[in-house]
Structures are given as structure tokens and as C-alpha cells.
Amino acid sequence: MKRSQMFTKTLRDAPADEVARNAVLLIRAGFISKQMAGAYAYLPLGKRVLDNIVQIIREEMDAVGGQELLMTTLQSRDIWEKTNRWDDAVVDNWFKTKLKNGTELGVGLTHEEPIVDMLRLYVDSYKDLPLYVYQIASKFRNELRAKSGLLRGREFMMKDMYSFARTQSEHDELYEKAADAYTRVYDRLGIGDRTYRTAADGGYFTERFSDEYQTLSKVGEDTIYVDKTKKLAINKEIYTDENLAKLGLVKEDLVEEHAIEVGNIFPLESKYSDALDLYYTDENGKKQSVIMGCYGIGVSRLVGVLAELFADDKGLVWPKAVAPAQVYLINIGNDENVVKNTTELYEKLKAKNIEVVWDDRDARPGEKFADADLMGIPYRVVLSEKLGSDTVELKSRTAENAELLLPEQLIKKITTNA
Amino acid sequence: MKRSQMFTKTLRDAPADEVARNAVLLIRAGFISKQMAGAYAYLPLGKRVLDNIVQIIREEMDAVGGQELLMTTLQSRDIWEKTNRWDDAVVDNWFKTKLKNGTELGVGLTHEEPIVDMLRLYVDSYKDLPLYVYQIASKFRNELRAKSGLLRGREFMMKDMYSFARTQSEHDELYEKAADAYTRVYDRLGIGDRTYRTAADGGYFTERFSDEYQTLSKVGEDTIYVDKTKKLAINKEIYTDENLAKLGLVKEDLVEEHAIEVGNIFPLESKYSDALDLYYTDENGKKQSVIMGCYGIGVSRLVGVLAELFADDKGLVWPKAVAPAQVYLINIGNDENVVKNTTELYEKLKAKNIEVVWDDRDARPGEKFADADLMGIPYRVVLSEKLGSDTVELKSRTAENAELLLPEQLIKKITTNA
DSSP states (O other): OBGGGOOOOOOSOOOTTOOOHHHHHHHHTTSEEEEETTEEEEOHHHHHHHHHHHHHHHHHHHHTTEEEOBOOSEEEHHHHHHTTOOSTTTSTTOOEEEOTTSOEEEEOSOOHHHHHHHHTTTOOBGGGOSEEEEEEEEEEOOOSOOOSGGGSOSEEEEEEEEEEESSHHHHHHHHHHHHHHHHHHHHHTTOGGGEEEEEEOOOTTOSSOEEEEEEEOTTOSEEEEEETTTTEEEEGGGOOHHHHHHHTOOGGGOEEEEEEEEEEEEEEETHHHHHTTOEEEOTTSOEEEOEEEEEEEEHHHHHHHHHHHHOBTTBOOOOTTTOSOSEEEEEOSOOHHHHHHHHHHHHHHHHTTOOEEEEOSSOOHHHHHHHHHHHTOSEEEEEOTTTOTTOEEEEETTOSSOEEEOHHHHHHHHHHHO | OBGGGOOOOOOSOOOTTOOOHHHHHHHHTTSEEEEETTEEEEOHHHHHHHHHHHHHHHHHHHHTTEEEOBOOSEEEHHHHHHTTOOSTTTSTTOOEEEOTTSOEEEEOSOOHHHHHHHHTTTOOBGGGOSEEEEEEEEEEOOOSOOOSGGGSOSEEEEEEEEEEESSHHHHHHHHHHHHHHHHHHHHHTTOGGGEEEEEEOOOTTOSSOEEEEEEEOTTOSEEEEEETTTTEEEEGGGOOHHHHHHHTOOGGGOEEEEEEEEEEEEEEETHHHHHTTOEEEOTTSOEEEOEEEEEEEEHHHHHHHHHHHHOBTTBOOOOTTTOSOSEEEEEOSOOHHHHHHHHHHHHHHHHTTOOEEEEOSSOOHHHHHHHHHHHTOSEEEEEOTTTOTTOEEEEETTOSSOEEEOHHHHHHHHHHHO
């Protein structure tokens, strides 16, 4: 796409009330727009990043047999009363609304109840299990404060998957298979090296731990103890000798770290399925409980995490797998030959399915360079009269120095590394 | 995908309170699940249809230069007060909710106000215009009654595009370019032949007409007068001699028809831009109003329209462009050779990027045939011992008779027609 045809601009400042670094950078770079505290619109570049993350998550959930669906945001009160999660005294971050006739409705906080209720039509026999379903959609949580930009939203995009198993051991298999898929997601997003599966509290109804996926970061709200060799961690909240022993972790091998939760998986036992009357009949005709797990990834939170984690003092730095484009193309000056060569290179890159932002504006070189850095596009490519028609300048967003190449070398280099 | 791995089943009956034919069929075929009146979840097959429609619309909006973004569902009261659309006495189908501190919020009814408000940061000079932005997302409307299935929802998916022009004539160009894109969308969805651009009321603030896209259907709520030669129509609501003259339509050439609105486009003049203080500075440094248009397509409504329009007494009939799969593959019996040949064909079709549902269940042939028809998959392909290893039976969903082919002929036929 051409900058001259994009409606967004980079901005000198974010709104004065915006204090989160991730949101400040994303707003200044034209990726998001603040609608209110905790609710951000995705502008075209931000939407591309979001879509790229969604696609990676979707591929990995599909790969383990996840079936994608899309539940509604509007929810009926009655199913939530069955699990005792409707009352504001129990769940304190509902957004609720009302039908014309006064009937109260919930505004999509999470989806265990509607999904279990829906499955009652489809799950009956042992032959109907096991299964995973998932969706990627907006969730709404009425947070008292929302000052962390995309890290904690009132409206945010989430991938939520649910597993349904016949036995505890079948559940364990599904749970570990999903855990492996999570590892692949974080690897592909470029944060695998600093993301730890972290034992955490499983909730009042289970003896088991839940697992959080925690990405090390100074701005993280969580404190965890990390065993870097075993690639495991334990949340401070459950950091006791007894739990360390259960997990096979040794105090001396652990390092205290701050971290951001980028996903979590929970064993739900049969808490929701029993409450909502979802059972199956086994091979002997006997009614049995369905063992559930749930698996969340904050998709929009990941946009914020990646923005915050990799940024430097010049702006955003996107991992290639999620960047809104691979190349930020700059023509310096409007010399006829330079424009012609830049046009040709732009078309060639597009023909190779390499996403390009061409800064074709009539702007000072310094302005174009600053925008390339602020937007965090992996490769900056420059053409100018000074370089001559056979030479382009390539600089990786994170490299100190640029290099001079022939256009063909450039394309080869980008397609090989991208 | 294999039926044995899909969690949905076809159902004998829809819920007793479901009266709309589109929803009854879609529920019975396992495409959607009713969450409450006017709010339906999309199960995997339904989500595929929805995604296919979304993709067609996205391609056509991108082709005219539409820039895709994603606004929030939660909306601030203050921007709606500026256009006098917050008060329930003025707009009577809001869903509203509240922050913890009591601040009222709107739940995404439409997005003129937030989009205009957001653009104030980016539109300043005549050089920043013209532009189109659009999104594809859920809308929420508090309808008193919602008995038409996907045709009128309380929660539904919509594509809403907005154009911003410097002059009335520039607006007219954008408006007609978007109108042409709409025509291409309906053509690609397979309803171009029965969908008419229909003049309708433009609203109190403009002398202009708006344009509805109306698809002829007995269950349509609208009455329109159609000139089939000119491919134009006029809504009964504005059917006066004066308006006919303005439109160049002649009473004698018009036929009365029932129709369903599948899209609409509106000239908004500068009603919203002026109210929300979005102006631009022209070449002479003078402040000028921005002329807007808005362009809606009910994406989920289209799922309902296509379901309702093409269905026969056996079930759904999907146009190929939106079908959740092209082939419903059936093995009759579990003879080793038949299963082997079916597996091979299944893999071959997938390798050619032809979506297949393989009904690999241990079920009676009649049950498999009935499901193929109910789900409305364009091609039904059967393998059996009786047919022998070199022969497959192909039947189009809408054809009377089946034909016998070699597997290679089958693949050629489907790839050529699909």
C-alpha cells in the first residue's frame, strides 16, 4: 500500500490521559485509536497485526483438531444462574444490558456457559467425545480501572478454546496437546524464548494447578519464579514448598522475574458440564460426567505485549511473523528515474507476495525515516539519485547499519529471511 | 473434513419457538445455534458460509480503495449527544450498559459517530481526502420483536463503509463507485439476477434518495416496483408520480414485487461531519464541510437470505461461492476397497483445494443422502461396492439425476465448474 492512500498519519503525541507505553506507541504510529479507557479501535495497520496473530493462533488450534465457531455477545441470564456466575456479588466485572421488555442480558464476559449449553444438543453418547471447540472474538469485562493500554482492556479480542473429554486421563491428553499448541503459538510470534509455562492456582473446585503462559517483561504485573533449564515456572501466588515439591522444582534453581500473562489453560473438571446438565452415556449405557478444560489467549493483549516488549527509543519493532508489512519503501526526492525504479521495485515486491508500505509522500527524507522506525516495519529500503539506478539501500529495523544491494539481491534476501 | 470429527449433527427439529424458515433450516442442518430471539451462534459450517460471504465483500470493498478497520462495540455517550442520537426517544433500539462508576455506554448500534470522531485526528487538509473506510463486525439493535431468524437480528454481522469527500460531485463519484461494488458483490453471491438497486427515502436532512439493494423474495418485508429492463426499482414508501419522474421510471414498465433488503447506501451530506466538527481546509485555506456517504451490507442477513431463497423441500441449497464445502462425499458400506477408494478421492480433492465433507460415519445410505441434501452442499459424490472401483456417482444438489464418472473426470468436472 502507498502512504499517500492511507488515511492514518503518525502523530507526535498520544492523548494526554494515555499512560501505557504500548498504547502510546501504537497510537502515535497510527495502529490503534483510543475510544475510551480500555477500548481501542484497530486502524488498518493495527488490524493487520491483529489478523496476523489471529491466523497463527487459528492454524495451531486447527492443527490439534479445534473446531472454530462464533458464539454471540448477548447472553441469557438463565444459563449463568445455573453456575452461580450471574450475580454481581460473585462475578464483579459484568457488563449487562436489557431487552425492551426489561429482561436482563449479559454482554459476553466469557463463554463456558453458552458453549456447554449449546453442546447439550450434540453430545449424547461416548461416540460424540472427545472434542475441542474454539472461537476468536471480542470479550467485555467491566474493569474498575483500565490504564494498561492493550494489556488489560474492557473490550478485547480473545481466543477461547474448550475441551470436552470422557475421562480424566483423556482430559489430560487434550490438555497437554493444547499446551503444546500454545508453545508453538508463542514460538511463531517470536516470544517463545521468554515465555514460560507457569503453574498457578487451579481454582477452588480442583486440586490441580492451572497453567499460565508468562512472558518475561519489566512491565509485567505478575511475579513468577522461573527454572530456565526446565523451561517451567511457578506463580508467586502459589509459591510454597509443598507446591514446589509437587512440580519437581527446586528453590535454588529458580529466578524471580516480572512477567505478563499471555495465555492460560485451566482444568475445569466437570464443574460447568454438571451444572448445565451436559452428560454422556458410556459404552455400558451409564450416564457420565464430561471433563472440561479451557484455553485462553488474549489476542489484542498480544498486540500490546509485542509492541511493549520489542520497542526501542525510535518506536515499534515488529517480529516478522506479525508485522503489518515486511518492507517500508522510501524514494528520496522526486527524480523521474528514482520514482520509476521505486515503482518497479514496489510492483516486484508485491508480485512476490511481500507486503510493502511505500512512503510515496512528498516529504523530507528524515520524516520518512522516522515513520519507518516508529511503525516498526522489519526492513527499510531506500532509493535515491545519489545511490544511482542499480543500487538500493537495505536496513533491518534492528540493525545498526545499512547495506547496499542490487534490487534482485534485495528481493532474494527478503524472501529468504522473511 | 470428516463427519465423524465434526461435533454438529443434523437435527430433526428446530426449537419450538423458531418460526423463520431460514433459521429452522440452518439450525436443523447444524449451521447455527439459537442463543435467544434474534441472536444466533455460528457453528463450524455456518461460520464457513459467513466467512465466504465476508471474503467476497472484503475483496470488493478493497478493490474500490476501502481501508479496513475495526471499531469498538463499547461507545461513549458524548459523541452521540453531539448528533442528537443518544436519547432513547430519538433512537429507540439502543442497547446500553454502564461502567462501574455509573457512566452510561452504548453497545455498537452503528458507527458513524465514532468513525467521524476518530477521523478528526487524520483529516485536516484537502490532501487528506477523499477516502473510504469500512469494517466487518457485529452490530447490536434492541428490536422489540425478532422473529425472522437471520433476516432481522438483535445481534448481527454487518459490513459498514463510510466515504468522505471534498465536494458534492466527488461524493457522487464515490457513491457510484461503491454502488458498482455492491452490484459485483450480489453477482458473486449468486443473487445478482434478482437483486435491484431501489430508490428509497434519503432521510429528513437530504433531498436525495437513498439506494436499497432489494432481493426479490416472497418472504420479503418490503414492497418495491421493479423495472426489469432498466434493472432499477423504487420502494413503495416513496412511490409518487413526482419521484418516478425524477428517476426516469414509467408506471407502465413497473411490476410490484416483495423483496428483502440486502444492502443500502445513503448520502449523508455533511450532517454527521459538521455535528462532530470534522472539516477540511481547501486549497485556498478555507474551512469546508466534508460530504459523507454510508454503505451497509447485512452479512449475517445474507446467510439467511441465501438459505431462504434457494432452499427446497429437502433442505438448504448453497451457491458455490459461499457453500461451506463443494463436495459431500459418501461411502456406502464399509467394504475395504470402497473405504480405500473413498480415502484416496478425499485426499485428491483436498490436494486440489476442493473443500470436502466426507460422511465417513457408520450410518445408513439414506441418512447420508438426507444429510447431504439438508446441508445443501453443491455436489454429492458416492462410492459403493455396487458401482465398482473405477466408478463414482456425481449428483449436483439441484439436478434431478446423477451421473457415473471416472474419479479423474469427476475432479475435472468440479474444478471446471467450481
